[in-house]
Amino acid sequence: MIDLHTHTFFSDGTMVPAELIRRAETKGLRGIALTDHADPSNLELILERLVPAIKELNRHHRIVALAGVELTHVPPKLIASLAERARSLGAQVVVVHGETIVEPVEPGTNQAAIEARVDVLAHPGLLTLEQARLAARNGVLLELSARQGHCLANGLVARLAREAGARLVVDSDAHASRDLIDRATAEKVALGAGVRQEELAALFANADRFLAGVAGL
Numbered sequence: 001m002i003d004l005h006t007h008t009f010f011s012d013g014t015m016v017p018a019e020l021i022r023r024a025e026t027k028g029l030r031g032i033a034l035t036d037h038a039d040p041s042n043l044e045l046i047l048e049r050l051v052p053a054i055k056e057l058n059r060h061h062r063i064v065a066l067a068g069v070e071l072t073h074v075p076p077k078l079i080a081s082l083a084e085r086a087r088s089l090g091a092q093v094v095v096v097h098g099e100t101i102v103e104p105v106e107p108g109t110n111q112a113a114i115e116a117r118v119d120v121l122a123h124p125g126l127l128t129l130e131q132a133r134l135a136a137r138n139g140v141l142l143e144l145s146a147r148q149g150h151c152l153a154n155g156l157v158a159r160l161a162r163e164a165g166a167r168l169v170v171d172s173d174a175h176a177s178r179d180l181i182d183r184a185t186a187e188k189v190a191l192g193a194g195v196r197q198e199e200l201a202a203l204f205a206n207a208d209r210f211l212a213g214v215a216g217l
């Protein structure tokens with residue numbers, strides 16, 4: 001299991017990165033991306049601290065941690081430039097906080113994230129088929145969320161991804177240790193969203209491939 005969307009106390013999570021990574025390792029995860037909520041005010045702050053810390057911590061764990069951010073409630077017109085800034089600051093994973101149906105995320109956020117070719121569009125909410133097709137072309141991973149509220153549109157996201165040939169990932173969006181999920185739970189989240197048993201292996205291979213590409217494994 002590889003989780004590409006989690007939070008530490010660099011935003012609204014409860015754990016320092018070291019604890020989150022350790023707890024993920026004990027859950028049996030092979031990889032975890034630390035993706036705190038970011039906007040123009042704190043992008044540098046997070047990545048200047050996180051990137052060197054991750055490098056240091058990774059020398060002492062089997063699990064591979066990745067430094068990232070989740071661009072959150074950023075006006076759609078700023079998403080592409082902020083994603084680029086994140087990468088230039090060393091972000092290995094750029095997640096965008098998509099148009100979840102439980103928050104007033106600005107319409108156009110999903111489209112801007114997909115056009116900007118970010119790595120993961122988190123909890124996309126009421127995604128369209130055209131957007132799923134563009135995500136497939138642009139290599140943007142669409143997220144099935146294990147998080148309460150954000151998970152409400154998982155069924156739609158799974159159906160559109162199948163129809164469009166877009167790739168899915170299952171993420172915890174963990175803010176506290178109890179939110180972390182193991183592979184068995186992630187499989188249930190996927191199956192509950194309508195992913196078929198025979199599609200599971202390919203689904204989880206998406207995150208494997210991402211980690212391999214980023215971490216050079």
Ligand SMILES: [Zn+2]
Binds near residue numbers: 122
């Ligand atoms: Zn989010």
Ligand SMILES: [Zn+2]
Binds near residue numbers: 005006007070173
């Ligand atoms: Zn999140």
